[in-house]
Amino acid sequence: MITLTINEKEVTLDKPVSILEAARQAGIKIPTLCYHEALKPYGGCRLCVVEVERMPRLQSACTLMAADGMVVTTESEVISKVRRGILEFLLINHPLDCPYCDKAGECELQDLVNKYGPTVGRYKEEKRKVPESHKDQILARNMERCVVCTRCVRMCNDVQGASAITIIGRGDRSRMEPFSSASFNCEYCGNCLTVCPVGAILSRLYIHSFRPWQVDKEVETICSYCGVGCSLVVQVRDDSIKRVIPEMGLGVNKGLLCSRGRFGYEYINSRERLKTPLVKKNGRLEESTWSEALNLVAEKLSEIKKGEGGSAIAGIASPRCSNEDNYAFQKFMRMVCGSNNIDSVSRTGFAAAQKFFEALLGQGITANIIEGLKNSEVIFVVGGDPTSVNPILGLSIREASRRGAKIIVLGNAKGLDRFKNVQVIPPVFKDVDALEELLAGVSRVKGVRGEKLDIDQGIRALSEKYSEKMSLDGLEELKYALLDSPSTSIVFGMDLVQRANGHRAIFAVAGLTYLLEARLYLLSDRPNEQGLIDVGCVPDMLPGGRPLNIHDFKTKFETAWGGSIPDKDGVTLLEIIEGARNNDIKALYIMGENPVFNLPDGPFIKDALGSLDFLVVQDIFLTETAEIADVVLPALGWSEKSGTYTNLERRIQLQKKAVNASSGMEDWKIISEVSGKMGYKMAYSEVEDIMDEIAEVSPLYRDLSYREIAKGNCLWPYHGEPLRGEIHELPAMAESAGNYGSDFYLALEKPLFHSGTLSRRSQALMKICPEPTLKISGAAAEKLGMQDGDRVKVSTSTGSSEVSVSIDESIKDNRVLLSNNFEGRGVFSLLTYKLDPVTKAPGIEGCEVEIQKG
Amino acid sequence: MFNETVLKEIEEIKARYPDRRSALLPSLYIAQREFGWLSREAMESVSKALNVPEARVRGTASFYAMYKHKPVGRHLIQLCTNISCMILGAEKLVDFLGTKYDVQPNGTSRDNRFSLVIMECIGACGTAPAMLVNTDFHDNLSEKRIEEILDKYK
Structure with missing residues (x-):
């Protein structure tokens, strides 16, 4: 216990903290400028100086640790004089252009000068002149206003780990600049913007468009982009979003954001938003009314159900929609359409992987808190780059690295290039084998655990399959890093799930998790992949992860819902599509998804959906899939509706309505309307009613309410019991991929700046990354005789596309990467797939690619 | 970018210090010798050779007046x-x-x-x-x- 006196007030501390923090705990505010709660103390600005008895000179409160018996004074005439002096110095070069500075009203310098500052400056010298730089598309830099507190640089180096900006020059000529001195070319997290105390770094998204005091309302909500579910605050004026800012200390992200979350909100106001329902008449989609469109959907679905039976109807739910939307959707499919054919695009990764992981290791195995990553001694990253798929989770890995954790990577993870300790990049299509080899190696030293016989047996089989000598350089080092670690986390991306033998990768990762007693994290690139599974938008499980084929569960839901659920498990996503092609599926209801674009072999998918008798698409844009629908229903998007989302660590969070941006209808409401017209009334008057029902029927969300969720920290399983349903026999493992004879292989790039096609409608993200580029290695560029920016034609057996080339030093082999975010030029339209027999995820095939100068 | 001999020279400098950043100043002198002045390419080369972020290389270089920040004659x-x-x-x-x-x-x-x-x-x-x-x-x-x-x- 430390007891000290601050301003004649006795303060007792549980643990040693700085004087600044001790004063804050006692409710005493000490002025600061270079200090920021997200950053380490710096002691640069000297504004926090205090008097400490028996210490010579004034001391900076942010860097001095409180000690027992200290007597501290935080305000006195001397202190005020010093502060005034410091501020006078800072103002020598400050332009005092508050009338048109965006920061006025929330500027720390302005507030400090207001409190302590000199009213007149004594310096007559010319102020330094640095023109405001608008050379970057997103961030404006006004270095005349900069007070060189270095908060931005420290944020960029020590927290974000991007190290994109620095202080240039020295003395009163010092200023912050990115390396290029013009464009930032960085990760565009904008966290420098958050910490800038003055108007030196500004967002060009809203520069000069409003004053901070003109905000009508602030809505605390969560982000719509990825599975982390960051908290953010939406500031609204005149029913339009003025800006999105984080709040320090709040939510999973604790005040940090990524480019998508901070700058990607503009899609909601896109002119391309659907305005009215559309109905196909004479082969063309025409504007229609809600009643005509809804009646048509109800009529057609009833007709098909009557004629062909419920199993001829299928539904595709959306990991971008809320738990409530998805719950209503699966209930509608099961109770009204009489079909268990419900799945989502999550089957291509997250849902497929999680199902197999849970079958092997038990339900909830992937429920780990992101914060926990920071405490791991070793983090093993495989199957994707966490810093681009889930940027804020990626930051935890970077922080762990700074704390001394070993970061080991199998495959490519560009965002960890400066943080990794060991990296092994297996040859194309050999990564699954490398993983298995690693597991075999670990088990050879460690033995098996003897707790799960089927897994033990699987691991033993692998030890026999692979020889003791590892086939790849570095694998041995990787193995020992894992073996030596007292606490390991495994971060598993979805790249290896999208293989025809992806289940083997999952088994290998599950084996490592089991042997090393590691924490497992699945990367999730959509906001509600976990929630979607939890509320039953899978063909074989009811809400709460209850298997459909267990009679008791089924009858329980039938009683609660008042009707009957079909007995047979439904079919998975790609089986639905293939069913449509084979005419087994006649009608498909798609909520918030664009399978034609988001699934491999786009042309085939389009063709399959085209052969349906009836296709309904509910979305916020006229997507490639909506274009071929019979009825298109405009829905509401992020910030226009409320609902709950479950993130990848199974935290249930509220997304709240902030504005009315369009004329669509909530997804759940559209569904309940159709349901009512088909003779099953869903008695929900508002979205909260659905959560109340979920809390009643789902053991996972038992007793959950919006009030509870709003308090934060609602982690799954909330009051409920997870079900331990495990497999008892391993499925047969597929063969290794054969050898391919191509110079280059096309693979999916998951870029930091885009997510699905939503981000395509956000102007800011389009400015950062305006078009798709084919990422190739330096060696490949040399071999092909190409330079950055050259136009090329990329051809596979499925099709071809013209894009420009961009050389990416993080690529070390003959893989070339293309994203799937830009309409008409997505990588999935160039690839085919082969279903993984175990997980039913599409294994990417047909990646042999030819690259020619265009 | 640096050739093999220069890279080896930088490796030797790196070995003298406990961390890479400490090797920055001597490496910048080498870059200056090789490129004539601290051009963008020179700083990028140092960044790559030391695995120190480009911005940090430039920030450090810009602090010191005795590095050449623009091209010089023969x-x-x-x-x-x-x-x-x-x-x-x-x-x-x-x-x-x-x-x-x-x-x-x-x-x-x-x-x-x-x-x-x-x-x-x-x-x-x-x-x-x-x-x-x-x-x-x-x-x-x-x-x-x-x-x-x-x-x-x-």
Whole structure:
């Protein structure tokens, strides 16, 4: 216990903290400028100086640790004089252009000068002149206003780990600049913007468009982009979003954001938003009314159900929609359409992987808190780059690295290039084998655990399959890093799930998790992949992860819902599509998804959906899939509706309505309307009613309410019991991929700046990354005789596309990467797939690619 | 980018320090030697060789006045104009260099032969005025002596 006196007030501390923090705990505010709660103390600005008895000179409160018996004074005439002096110095070069500075009203310098500052400056010298730089598309830099507190640089180096900006020059000529001195070319997290105390770094998204005091309302909500579910605050004026800012200390992200979350909100106001329902008449989609469109959907679905039976109807739910939307959707499919054919695009990764992981290791195995990553001694990253798929989770890995954790990577993870300790990049299509080899190696030293016989047996089989000598350089080092670690986390991306033998990768990762007693994290690139599974938008499980084929569960839901659920498990996503092609599926209801674009072999998918008798698409844009629908229903998007989302660590969070941006209808409401017209009334008057029902029927969300969720920290399983349903026999493992004879292989790039096609409608993200580029290695560029920016034609057996080339030093082999975010030029339209027999995820095939100068 | 020999040299420097960042200043001198000045490419090369972020390399480099932040001619003249040199006519020598060799302080002659930097005291007050040409020291300067000396630097 430390007891000290601050301003004649006795303060007792549980643990040693700085004087600044001790004063804050006692409710005493000490002025600061270079200090920021997200950053380490710096002691640069000297504004926090205090008097400490028996210490010579004034001391900076942010860097001095409180000690027992200290007597501290935080305000006195001397202190005020010093502060005034410091501020006078800072103002020598400050332009005092508050009338048109965006920061006025929330500027720390302005507030400090207001409190302590000199009213007149004594310096007559010319102020330094640095023109405001608008050379970057997103961030404006006004270095005349900069007070060189270095908060931005420290944020960029020590927290974000991007190290994109620095202080240039020295003395009163010092200023912050990115390396290029013009464009930032960085990760565009904008966290420098958050910490800038003055108007030196500004967002060009809203520069000069409003004053901070003109905000009508602030809505605390969560982000719509990825599975982390960051908290953010939406500031609204005149029913339009003025800006999105984080709040320090709040939510999973604790005040940090990524480019998508901070700058990607503009899609909601896109002119391309659907305005009215559309109905196909004479082969063309025409504007229609809600009643005509809804009646048509109800009529057609009833007709098909009557004629062909419920199993001829299928539904595709959306990991971008809320738990409530998805719950209503699966209930509608099961109770009204009489079909268990419900799945989502999550089957291509997250849902497929999680199902197999849970079958092997038990339900909830992937429920780990992101914060926990920071405490791991070793983090093993495989199957994707966490810093681009889930940027804020990626930051935890970077922080762990700074704390001394070993970061080991199998495959490519560009965002960890400066943080990794060991990296092994297996040859194309050999990564699954490398993983298995690693597991075999670990088990050879460690033995098996003897707790799960089927897994033990699987691991033993692998030890026999692979020889003791590892086939790849570095694998041995990787193995020992894992073996030596007292606490390991495994971060598993979805790249290896999208293989025809992806289940083997999952088994290998599950084996490592089991042997090393590691924490497992699945990367999730959509906001509600976990929630979607939890509320039953899978063909074989009811809400709460209850298997459909267990009679008791089924009858329980039938009683609660008042009707009957079909007995047979439904079919998975790609089986639905293939069913449509084979005419087994006649009608498909798609909520918030664009399978034609988001699934491999786009042309085939389009063709399959085209052969349906009836296709309904509910979305916020006229997507490639909506274009071929019979009825298109405009829905509401992020910030226009409320609902709950479950993130990848199974935290249930509220997304709240902030504005009315369009004329669509909530997804759940559209569904309940159709349901009512088909003779099953869903008695929900508002979205909260659905959560109340979920809390009643789902053991996972038992007793959950919006009030509870709003308090934060609602982690799954909330009051409920997870079900331990495990497999008892391993499925047969597929063969290794054969050898391919191509110079280059096309693979999916998951870029930091885009997510699905939503981000395509956000102007800011389009400015950062305006078009798709084919990422190739330096060696490949040399071999092909190409330079950055050259136009090329990329051809596979499925099709071809013209894009420009961009050389990416993080690529070390003959893989070339293309994203799937830009309409008409997505990588999935160039690839085919082969279903993984175990997980039913599409294994990417047909990646042999030819690259020619265009 | 650096060739193998230079990279090896940098590796040796790296080995002298507990962390990579410490090797930054000596590596920047090497980059300057190789590229003539700290161009963007020079700093990128250092960044890559040391795995230190580019921005940090530039920030560090920009702090120090004795790195070359713009291209220089084939030979760099560094002339002192501090008090002893000034009294003995160094400022006239600056003008002389301008008229005779077309080189202004902080500038480069149009034929790219010389660059001129006015430097602070080089400790040759007893034999002032003095200058450095590249790394060679010359003192007791006069217009005539400068002509003789610079004749050797083509």
